[in-house]
Amino acid sequence: MNKSLIIVIKQTYRSHFKTRGFWLLVLSPLIFAVILGAIGFGISQMQGNTTPKVAIIGNSQVRQIFKRDEKSLEIDVSKITDSKQANKSLASQDLDGILTIDNDNATLTTQPKSNSINKEAIVSVLGNLSRSQKAADYGLTAEQTQNLIKPFNLKSVVKQSNNESTNGDSSDMANYGIAVAIGIVTTMIVMWYASMIATEIANEKSSRIMETLLAATSASIQYFGKMIGIFALAVTHMAIYVVAGVIGYIVLQNNKLFSNVIQMFSGITLGFTLYAISFILVAVALYLILTAMIASLVNDNAQVQQAVQPITFLAMIGYMFSFIMTNMPNNLAIKVLSYVPFISQSMMPVRLVTKVETWPAAIISLLIAVVAMISLAWMGQSIYAKNVLSYSDDKIMSQLIKNIKNKN
Amino acid sequence: MIQLTNINKTFGNNIAVNSMNMTLEPGKVMGLIGQNGAGKTTTFRMILNFITPTSGKITWDNHPITQSDKQKIGFLPEERGLYQKLTIEEQILYFAELHGMSRSDAKTALTDWLKRLDVVGKATDKVQSLSKGNAQKIQMIASLIFNPEFIILDEPFSGLDPVNTSIMMNEIIRMRDNGAMIIFSSHDMNNVTKISDNLTMLKQGKIVLQGGVQEIREKFGRTKIYVEGPFSTSELSNIAGITNIKQQGAGFDITIANESVGHHIFDYVTRNGYIPAFSQQPPTLDDIFRQEVAYHE
Numbered sequence: 293m294n295k296s297l298i299i300v301i302k303q304t305y306r307s308h309f310k311t312r313g314f315w316l317l318v319l320s321p322l323i324f325a326v327i328l329g330a331i332g333f334g335i336s337q338m339q340g341n342t343t344p345k346v347a348i349i350g351n352s353q354v355r356q357i358f359k360r361d362e363k364s365l366e367i368d369v370s371k372i373t374d375s376k377q378a379n380k381s382l383a384s385q386d387l388d389g390i391l392t393i394d395n396d397n398a399t400l401t402t403q404p405k406s407n408s409i410n411k412e413a414i415v416s417v418l419g420n421l422s423r424s425q426k427a428a429d430y431g432l433t434a435e436q437t438q439n440l441i442k443p444f445n446l447k448s449v450v451k452q453s454n455n456e457s458t459n460g461d462s463s464d465m466a467n468y469g470i471a472v473a474i475g476i477v478t479t480m481i482v483m484w485y486a487s488m489i490a491t492e493i494a495n496e497k498s499s500r501i502m503e504t505l506l507a508a509t510s511a512s513i514q515y516f517g518k519m520i521g522i523f524a525l526a527v528t529h530m531a532i533y534v535v536a537g538v539i540g541y542i543v544l545q546n547n548k549l550f551s552n553v554i555q556m557f558s559g560i561t562l563g564f565t566l567y568a569i570s571f572i573l574v575a576v577a578l579y580l581i582l583t584a585m586i587a588s589l590v591n592d593n594a595q596v597q598q599a600v601q602p603i604t605f606l607a608m609i610g611y612m613f614s615f616i617m618t619n620m621p622n623n624l625a626i627k628v629l630s631y632v633p634f635i636s637q638s639m640m641p642v643r644l645v646t647k648v649e650t651w652p653a654a655i656i657s658l659l660i661a662v663v664a665m666i667s668l669a670w671m672g673q674s675i676y677a678k679n680v681l682s683y684s685d686d687k688i689m690s691q692l693i694k695n696i697k698n699k700n
Numbered sequence: 701m702i703q704l705t706n707i708n709k710t711f712g713n714n715i716a717v718n719s720m721n722m723t724l725e726p727g728k729v730m731g732l733i734g735q736n737g738a739g740k741t742t743t744f745r746m747i748l749n750f751i752t753p754t755s756g757k758i759t760w761d762n763h764p765i766t767q768s769d770k771q772k773i774g775f776l777p778e779e780r781g782l783y784q785k786l787t788i789e790e791q792i793l794y795f796a797e798l799h800g801m802s803r804s805d806a807k808t809a810l811t812d813w814l815k816r817l818d819v820v821g822k823a824t825d826k827v828q829s830l831s832k833g834n835a836q837k838i839q840m841i842a843s844l845i846f847n848p849e850f851i852i853l854d855e856p857f858s859g860l861d862p863v864n865t866s867i868m869m870n871e872i873i874r875m876r877d878n879g880a881m882i883i884f885s886s887h888d889m890n891n892v893t894k895i896s897d898n899l900t901m902l903k904q905g906k907i908v909l910q911g912g913v914q915e916i917r918e919k920f921g922r923t924k925i926y927v928e929g930p931f932s933t934s935e936l937s938n939i940a941g942i943t944n945i946k947q948q949g950a951g952f953d954i955t956i957a958n959e960s961v962g963h964h965i966f967d968y969v970t971r972n973g974y975i976p977a978f979s980q981q982p983p984t985l986d987d988i989f990r991q992e993v994a995y996h997e
Contacts, residue, residue: 299797307786500781504842507748507775507852508798510767681750 296509300517305524308488317484318529322536343368344388344407346400347378351393354421358391365413396422475611475638478572481526482579482607489522489580490587490596493680498592502680511677515588516669519580526576560645567654568641574661575637579603581665582634585672588679589691599688610638621648631657633664671696701725702747702850702881707756709742709905716742718905720756724850729876730883731896731913733989738902740885741778744852747883748775760850771800774848778855778885780839784828788814791827792842799846806845813841817867833864840868844875851875853884857891869895889985901989903996909988917982920991924983925954925965929975939965951977 308314347370348355359369370387372378379401381387388406391414392399398418400411420441427437496502505514544550586599617626617639630639630649640657643649649657675695684691702724709717717739724730732740745751747758749765760769783791789810796806810823817837821830827838836859844851853872857865872895876882886892892899892913899916901909909916927936928951936945936952941961946953956962962980969975983991 295800296798299794303794303797307783307790311785496781499784500777500779501783502781503750503777503779504775504781504795504839505798506750507773507777508771508795681745 294513296513297517297520300509300513301521301524304492304518304521308492308522308525309528314525314529318532322533342407344409345370345386346389346391346409347372347381347387349373349375349378349390349392354393354418357417357421361417365417366410367414393418474568474572474641475614477530478575478637479604479607479611481530481572481576483604484529485522485526485576486579486583486603486607487596487600488525489518489583490590490600491593492518492522493584493587494590494593494596494599497588497590497680506681511680512673514680515584515673515676519577519584519669523577523580526580527573564641564645567644567658571637571641571658571661574658574665575634578633578661578665578668579607581668581672585668585675586688586692588676589684589688589695591683595688602689606634610635614638614642617642621646631660633661636661701761702883703757703759703762704743704747705757705759707743707746707758708754709739709746709751710754716905717746717753720902720905720907722900722907722910724881724883726849726881727876727879728881728897729872729895730881730898730900731892732883732885732900732902733887733889733892733985734885734902735993737904739905740902741854742905743902744775744854744883744885747852748773771798772849774799774843774846774851774880776840776843776851776853776856778858780836782827782835782839782842785826787824787826788819788821788830788838789823791838792823792845795842796845799848801846809845810841813845817841817871833860836860837864837867840871844871847875847878847880849880851880851882851884853882855886856884857886857888865891889989893985899985901992903993908992908996913985914982916988917985920983920988921959922962922980922982923956923959924981924987925952925956925962926977926979926981927952927954927965927969927975928977929969931969936965939968955983 343366345368346358348358349372352373355369355373358365358367362369370378370381372381372387375390375392378387378390382390382401382403385403385405387403389400389402389409392401398414400409400414402409423441424437427440432440496505502514509517541550541554583600583603586603587596590596590599613626613629613635617623620626621643626639629635630643630653636657640649640654644651644654675692678695679691686694702722704720704722707717707720708715720739720743722730732743734740742751746753747765748770758765786794789807792810792813793803793806796809797803801809813819814823817840819834819837819841821834827835830838840856843853851872856868856872860868869891872882872884876895876897884895896913898911899909899913900907911919926948931952933945933947933952936942936954939961941957941964942954943957944953944955954965956965959980966978966980969978
């Protein structure tokens, strides 16, 4: 690699890496996550035992069954069996509820500060008991009774084109999670780093440092050096999160909530993970190239927001479509957008993991993005070289259009 | 040797540089003078390949200036710019590295430069904490620390006080003595006279004067006289051939139509013997500049 290019990359990387702003950007989401986790943990600790204590009155047989199934019913069956004493305990808030059973009827009495009681589970158990009792009265055998009260099993299965089947419920959850994750990651990186590269170029241009820089190196070296430097910074940023994630995994692997999240993503393969990461990186590079190109048209720092806004909107479009897509995967527009650079990164990986698209289609979409990235970088290089030392009063977008027209 | 051959540059209908020829030699300083918009900065930008000449040729030792040649060029732009958030050292090392100097060499050289240019502050100070004059010195160091073979300085003395101007001039002379080719622009003719070996004067993109500084001044004849003695303005005005007379402190600045008038004036002012001062000089660059501007308008 060209020596000057390496110097520009190193300088761009180093000058940002050492700033407080970069570390604030990196650490604020982590600090936010730690604070949220700590608050959640604190609340759960302060809550103490939340299992509701219920007294079962009226039918000792039912009481025994409830006592046996305490765990699945998520209740703690009280020793109290006397109605008067139970009411007294309920009034003094020692009990969360009294379940009074009277043949086919039951009454659940609670007080305003009771912990939540799973009524559906209680109704289900009582229903089964009632049906068993009636079946016995009709003279059915135990086996016939079991058959009668056995609930109907509805299983959700998604049939894939290759005849493989997956669990519908968990795959829906995972897909939604992936759509959200890829969308958020790409949009956030673009918003952070597009603004960073635009400010860098605008600063060099408005303060006329650019003239000193271009006296030593070519415009293309400055252009590619800055982009690669900022891209490396974005990759470092992500790598820090990966390391934080691994540490978090080690620390939280026995946590119930965390295990549920891990379970949700268990269907995702290494191949897909690499594909999604490649797509995110190509997309980030695409956005950085576009930003560097547009930023070369800026006269000063005051115009940076004006230049960056359309780019962040574009990133947001992909993010929005990723949500719409989960509901209508076969829509033609969605299908086409899955191949359109700048948007495809939010669409194609999700379509691939939901098996709406096959691997060849996914690879084609990634290749289109790579080709677009190379072409844009090439075009951007000459636009950057032409504008980085010129100052125009025209609007940024009209300058860009003029430049593209002149190029062709 | 840098050679500009028949250079033209137009922006739309506006001619910025018109048929310019110029030669810059190692160990020589070329002063480029002209009014604002005369084409000085455009000339520098063409040499640095920021813009392409409409026609003509710019060569360094008979070959077009390449990217690797550019590493040997020290450039101080007219509008100064530095990274405000970086320290002096970070800034200088970056520019030095871009020009092919190693970080360790640059670090060693920086200490000397800071001392020589009398920069107030440490290498670890951020540029944003420096005064305008010190920031300008840092910019000068960034342009020269790697011992460039060719130096382009666009208005190097603007905004500097006389002491700092003198420090900067000494550095330019030092670089020249080390064999560098130097071209600089300035509006201060005094400074141009002091450090230039050669001079090019531009008027609306066209060269109106070119040559050695003394040679150009002599070309205009020794038409400036300074005299001190017991005379009055009206008395001296009676001498034929005097075009302008102005009292200057204890003496008189006299402009004459041609060199020979000087003899009449000398004879007249010394007719009674000793006088404290009499000198006959060519016009100053400032006078020549004004005269040429007026002539070409």
